[in-house]
Amino acid sequence: MKTMGEGANGAPRRGAGRNGMAVPGVGLRDVAQAVGVSTATVSRAINRPEVVSVELRERIAAVIADLGWIPDGAARALTTGRSQTIGAVFPTLGLGDFPRAANAIQRHLLAQGYTLLLACSEYDPEQEFRQVRKFAERGVDGVILVGLAHHPDLVPFLQQRKLPFISSFVFDSARPGRCVGPDNHKALVRMTDYLAELGHVRFAVIAQETENNDRAGARLAGIRDALAMRGLAVRPQHLAIGTWTIEEGRKLFAQVMDTDPRPTAIVCGNAPLAVGAILEAAARGVRVPEDVSIVGYDDIEIMSHLPVPVTTVRVPGEEIGLRAARLILDLVGGREPDYPLESEAEIVVRASSGPPPGEGPASPRLHPAG
Amino acid sequence: MKTMGEGANGAPRRGAGRNGMAVPGVGLRDVAQAVGVSTATVSRAINRPEVVSVELRERIAAVIADLGWIPDGAARALTTGRSQTIGAVFPTLGLGDFPRAANAIQRHLLAQGYTLLLACSEYDPEQEFRQVRKFAERGVDGVILVGLAHHPDLVPFLQQRKLPFISSFVFDSARPGRCVGPDNHKALVRMTDYLAELGHVRFAVIAQETENNDRAGARLAGIRDALAMRGLAVRPQHLAIGTWTIEEGRKLFAQVMDTDPRPTAIVCGNAPLAVGAILEAAARGVRVPEDVSIVGYDDIEIMSHLPVPVTTVRVPGEEIGLRAARLILDLVGGREPDYPLESEAEIVVRASSGPPPGEGPASPRLHPAG
DNA sequence: TTGTAAGCGTTATCAA
DNA sequence: TTGATAACGCTTACAA
Numbered sequence: 001m002k003t004m005g006e007g008a009n010g011a012p013r014r015g016a017g018r019n020g021m022a023v024p025g026v027g028l029r030d031v032a033q034a035v036g037v038s039t040a041t042v043s044r045a046i047n048r049p050e051v052v053s054v055e056l057r058e059r060i061a062a063v064i065a066d067l068g069w070i071p072d073g074a075a076r077a078l079t080t081g082r083s084q085t086i087g088a089v090f091p092t093l094g095l096g097d098f099p100r101a102a103n104a105i106q107r108h109l110l111a112q113g114y115t116l117l118l119a120c121s122e123y124d125p126e127q128e129f130r131q132v133r134k135f136a137e138r139g140v141d142g143v144i145l146v147g148l149a150h151h152p153d154l155v156p157f158l159q160q161r162k163l164p165f166i167s168s169f170v171f172d173s174a175r176p177g178r179c180v181g182p183d184n185h186k187a188l189v190r191m192t193d194y195l196a197e198l199g200h201v202r203f204a205v206i207a208q209e210t211e212n213n214d215r216a217g218a219r220l221a222g223i224r225d226a227l228a229m230r231g232l233a234v235r236p237q238h239l240a241i242g243t244w245t246i247e248e249g250r251k252l253f254a255q256v257m258d259t260d261p262r263p264t265a266i267v268c269g270n271a272p273l274a275v276g277a278i279l280e281a282a283a284r285g286v287r288v289p290e291d292v293s294i295v296g297y298d299d300i301e302i303m304s305h306l307p308v309p310v311t312t313v314r315v316p317g318e319e320i321g322l323r324a325a326r327l328i329l330d331l332v333g334g335r336e337p338d339y340p341l342e343s344e345a346e347i348v349v350r351a352s353s354g355p356p357p358g359e360g361p362a363s364p365r366l367h368p369a370g
Numbered sequence: 371m372k373t374m375g376e377g378a379n380g381a382p383r384r385g386a387g388r389n390g391m392a393v394p395g396v397g398l399r400d401v402a403q404a405v406g407v408s409t410a411t412v413s414r415a416i417n418r419p420e421v422v423s424v425e426l427r428e429r430i431a432a433v434i435a436d437l438g439w440i441p442d443g444a445a446r447a448l449t450t451g452r453s454q455t456i457g458a459v460f461p462t463l464g465l466g467d468f469p470r471a472a473n474a475i476q477r478h479l480l481a482q483g484y485t486l487l488l489a490c491s492e493y494d495p496e497q498e499f500r501q502v503r504k505f506a507e508r509g510v511d512g513v514i515l516v517g518l519a520h521h522p523d524l525v526p527f528l529q530q531r532k533l534p535f536i537s538s539f540v541f542d543s544a545r546p547g548r549c550v551g552p553d554n555h556k557a558l559v560r561m562t563d564y565l566a567e568l569g570h571v572r573f574a575v576i577a578q579e580t581e582n583n584d585r586a587g588a589r590l591a592g593i594r595d596a597l598a599m600r601g602l603a604v605r606p607q608h609l610a611i612g613t614w615t616i617e618e619g620r621k622l623f624a625q626v627m628d629t630d631p632r633p634t635a636i637v638c639g640n641a642p643l644a645v646g647a648i649l650e651a652a653a654r655g656v657r658v659p660e661d662v663s664i665v666g667y668d669d670i671e672i673m674s675h676l677p678v679p680v681t682t683v684r685v686p687g688e689e690i691g692l693r694a695a696r697l698i699l700d701l702v703g704g705r706e707p708d709y710p711l712e713s714e715a716e717i718v719v720r721a722s723s724g725p726p727p728g729e730g731p732a733s734p735r736l737h738p739a740g
Numbered sequence: 741t742t743g744t745a746a747g748c749g750t751t752a753t754c755a756a
Numbered sequence: 757t758t759g760a761t762a763a764c765g766c767t768t769a770c771a772a
Contacts, residue, residue: 029766040767040768041742051741052742053742072507072766073508074443075765076765076766078748078749078766078767080748094469094473099462099464103464106488107490110489116489118472118476118487118488134480137442138455275675279675279677301615301642302645305645397750407758409751410751410759410761411757411758414751414758421757421758426758444749445748445764448749448751448764449750449752
């Protein structure tokens with residue numbers, strides 16, 4: 001068993017350069033050597049500059065730039081126990097506000113010196129869990145999730161490892177401080193109330209599967225609860241569950257419209273479904289909102305540009321992303337958030353919603369799709 | 371100076387548990403101790419199982435599962451010099467095929483045990499460079515870029531560090547083996563030829579800024595070259611440059627249509643611009659394709675569902691993502707790719723394109739927008 | 741303000 | 757097939 005002997009002898013410690021990471025062959029030691037100081041000093045110069053004399057600090061900076069040295073994140077993570085890395089798992093990147101939020105998260109993290117690890121669950125809890133495990137392996141300092149419904153082992157896993165995590169795109173007053181987003185239930189209560197006040201009583205819902213999607217579930221519950229307050233309910237044949245494509249929206253729209261009695265208002269659970277519904281209505285010659293009102297969820301750009309602009313719930317994806325990033329960083333840093341975590345989900349009223357057809361002088365209903 | 375003394379004495383080496391990474395307090399050593407073997411053996415059991423006796427391998431696996439140990443990526447990266455991590459910088463996640471491709475990359479990387487670091491450049495070369503430097507710091511094993519136009523220092527930076535990198539969403543026969551994607555120039559030559567053969571001679575183009583976007587530049591050049599072959603050119607007032615929103619598409623459509631003579635065919639440089647153009651045409655009562663043909667780029671779902679389905683260039687984003695992932699992994703592993711790197715960009719003809727209005731019996735042109 | 745040297749949790753090189 | 761142990765490149769007490 002021999003001693004470490006490292007600074008002691010200028011031994012055959014490092015040749016021209018091993019590969020390793022950053023710049024092949026240039027490490028902290030080389031910088032230190034070039035400047036003529038110890039590695040500790042160089043390290044301090046980057047991490048706590050105020051503690052190093054100005055003159056030295058500048059000399060060090062010059063050499064670092066000159067050599068093009070970049071600190072090795074792995075080594076740094078190993079010693080500090082922090083990777084300066086946050087993992088986020090989204091259901092998908094191709095839907096609604098997710099890309100916007102991902103972008104915002106990434107931007108804020110970068111500004112704070114953090115890097116985002118991004119993964120998709122494809123609405124599969126197993127896959128989500130797998131991604132999170134991978135993140136843990138990569139040593140992320142925190143995890144951003146979407147929604148509250150996860151693999152049963154996921155939360156215990158995170159807790160056991162003392163990994164801070166938050167849920168985004170949801171707000172649940174029961175879990176303050178760990179959620180950022182809108183209250184999905186409340187948002188759809190409002191939307192439903194809005195339609196009910198317009199006079200609608202026959203509601204149809206076309207939405208995503210709620211199995212592994214608590215947000216979709218909360219929205220559906222919001223509709224039901226708001227209707228129940230008025231003694232109303234969605235007829236079974238007026239409830240159509242599917243995926244999140246325009247194609248699907250067309251299909252489900254057709255499905256709920258081919259019923260008797262027809263609904264007078266259709267609430268769509270996500271943006272593509274709403275787009276599909278609007279487009280299918282146009283294709284079938286169903287007038288919106290004269291024959292039927294259609295409302296959506298998520299105010300993506302197309303919503304306001306369709307031939308019939310769509311009344312929808314505006315979820316501030318950008319804001320949610322920013323707050324999610326701030327919150328997880330605060331949690332990682334052991335700080336208490338002092339900003340609002342619930343995002344207002346605003347109802348944006350556009351041309352696609354109006355009073356039901358039977359309103360006022362009982363006008364004969366058209367059946368252009370028949 | 372003292373000796374390492376580690377296995378020698380069961381010294382006060384590790385208490386109940388430091389924080390560090392993975393599971394607080396359980397490391398490779400703990401597993402080894404629990405099984406009653408050396409750390410080396412446990413390490414081998416995970417990395418080269420075939421070299422460890424079956425009996426032992428199983429015992430080790432059991433203990434690992436039991437203790438919930440997850441190898442520390444930082445430590446692993448430090449010793450191996452590989453982080454099992456790939457960085458990708460996209461211009462944005464909210465446009466065309468990027469989300470799809472990102473998704474595909476991520477999926478393939480995960481399947482190979484890699485993790486994706488994702489960042490956005492927002493079409494800013496400075497920001498792209500910054501992101502790449504961050505990646506280098508994190509020790510990524512390879513980098514996926516979009517396009518060929520970058521910050522002048524970017525490629526030298528990558529090369530100096532011997533970091534493998536590829537360009538996606540482009541194909542340039544001059545740089546075989548480092549690009550995956552469609553030949554943007556060729557795609558628009560084809561599209562332009564298609565329109566020219568329909569009889570069009572007055573072309574308008576509404577497209578993105580080409581400053582930091584070689585792909586947009588290549589597409590524009592494709593249009594110009596194809597026209598030049600026929601002795602044609604885009605009139606200055608028929609060239610409108612902007613961003614990538616539906617709103618912008620409407621505006622630019624209006625702009626090029628408010629000219630005299632009007633174009634008979636409008637080529638849009640990206641999907642939102644095309645959507646905007648189609649929608650604005652509808653709003654203005656301009657008939658498509660009777661009054662004007664409109665074609666786009668990127669076959670996102672909405673393209674085929676608009677009131678007038680859009681003729682467009684279908685870029686196989688999923689395929690590009692998958693190939694990008696394979697290619698960068700092959701480069702990292704020192705393998706030669708044996709699969710095609712150029713993706714066919716197919717022209718999908720839909721209702722938005724047809725012969726120019728003046729064709730055949732010189733019919734009087736309508737000016738419904740006037 | 742700077743230097744010394746002990747780790748951080750793995751992998752990998754020898755030997756056994 | 758397994759074990760002992762020296763790195764890996766950095767940060768951080770502790771000393772000076």
